[in-house]
Amino acid sequence: MSMFCNQCEQAANGTGCNISGVCGKKPDVAALQDHLIYGLKSLALYADKIGRNAEIDRFTIEGLFTTVTNVDFEPARIGGMIKQCYELKEKAKAAYGSAIANPVADWKPAEDLAGMVNQGEQHGINTQHVNEDIRSVIEILMYGLKGMAAYMDHAMILGRTDDEVMAFFQKALAATTNASAGLMDVVGLAMECGKHNLTVMGLLNAAHTDTYGHPVPTPVQLGTKSGKAILVSGHDLKMLEEILKQTEGKGINIYTHGEMLPAHGYPGLKKYSHLVGNFGGAWQDQAKEFANFPGAIIFNTNCIQRPSDSYTDRLFTWGLVAWPGVKHVDGWDFSAVINKALECPGLPENPGQEILTGFGHNAVLGVADKVIAAVKSGDIKHFFLVGGCDGAKSGRNYYTEFAEKAPKDTVILTLACGKYRFNKLDFGDIGGIPRLLDIGQCNDAYSAIQIAVALAGAFECGVNDLPLSMVLSWYEQKAVVILLTLLHLGIKNIKLGPTLPAFITPNILNFLVENFNIGPITTAEADLKAILG
Structure with missing residues (x-):
């Protein structure tokens, strides 16, 4: 077949x-x-x-x-x-x-x-x-x-x-x-x-x-806390909330994985003291990372890969996610996951690095006066939206290099799991404004759009006239629809990579180039030079 x-x-x-x-x-x-x-x-x-x-x-x-x-x-x-x-x-x-x-x-x-x-x-x-x-x-x-x-x-x-x-x-x-x-x-x-x-x-x-309040800038622990544990991977906040409720007082620590990282910024979720940190990075590294997580693991949306035998017995799926031979949870009763976590040895006390998340549009626009003043004074020369999907295919180190080589007077907005390429790096700040602002999940592109629209309003110009460039990575269909939304809004000059979609024919690519000036990424140095002049 x-x-x-x-x-x-x-x-x-x-x-x-x-x-x-x-x-x-x-x-x-x-x-x-x-x-x-x-x-x-x-x-x-x-x-x-x-x-x-x-x-x-x-x-x-x-x-x-x-x-x-x-x-x-x-x-x-x-x-x-x-x-x-x-x-x-x-x-x-x-x-x-x-x-x-x-x-x-x-x-x-x-x-x-x-x-x-x-x-x-x-x-x-x-x-x-x-x-x-x-x-x-x-x-x-x-x-x-x-x-x-x-x-x-x-x-x-x-x-x-x-x-x-x-x-x-x-x-x-x-x-x-x-x-x-x-x-x-x-x-x-x-x-x-x-x-x-x-x-x-x-x-x-x-x-x-x-439901959960506007995200607020929040440090997230990347190390581990001693105790039994459940790792939640995916995107769905309601499912995470239910697990947090059902594990209260049971001595189980809850960790996020992948696109669940931004959950730590929501007041309605961070109030749970047993939401203790984020374990691992982007989805494509799950096989090697999950083997080192001695607790229960559950997926609530896409990003599941073929599981390794080393953790299949601790793995669960929920909602529309399913893998042959993996236990599936129907509905909102997570007792099977909780019981498995209690059976497992749990994690050691091993504090690690902290990173920031929670820079949704409400948080960023709350300091818009400082941002606008920094642009007008020349302290901030340019904004880059560097984010999107991560993946295992070669070429994605481009995004790490781009973020590292962006000048010190620029600010990097990021979202989705592509941020794992550089979100552990120290970019410093500009007048108290962090140079790296984690806006959230892939669906939080809405926040990025709201930030861009607000800045355009403040400077009385169009979004395409802002000192803002979008350098995006794509992997699957949610990235495709976000791109369609950006095109609907008339946003031009987007850099897309690491490769262009295989389903776009030369004629359709030419249409996108002529109407929106979409272009493939090249090298970090060349693209930065082309953008900044």
């Missing part, structure tokens, strides 16, 4: 994984994910006609998020979602009252998993359109929808949704089945996806800050 997947930055040979995914995805899982996407498009043809249906909308978000890189590797679970998708499609068809004249609308999955795999092989990404440029933009749109679904899933867990955004999900999915769609029709949908993602990131930001 073969496969083809090019949705992440580590696509084999820079073109696509065709034997097995670099992420660990097997051909049967790839086929099932392609099948689920095809089913979601079939469902959307009817969902777009009948209007809002809470069950269908929620399933669409979960279905899209399931297919994001490093989320669900369990064939049986995906097969179950395919069956559920068909049942919902039939309900929507009945509600609409008639059949839709589109071959995708006639979709019906096989009864068994092997049959679903065979069907999925017929609906891979290369079947989405005969024109390679239109197919390229459809891929950009689909990956944007997947990324936006990830953010919407977190917002929905905290009780937030938006009817206009949900209507767009169904409209856009349905539109990808239109064989006669023109290139600019799909480009328009991709840009609209960026617009709606700004709404979603705003929803999620409001959900986080209304």
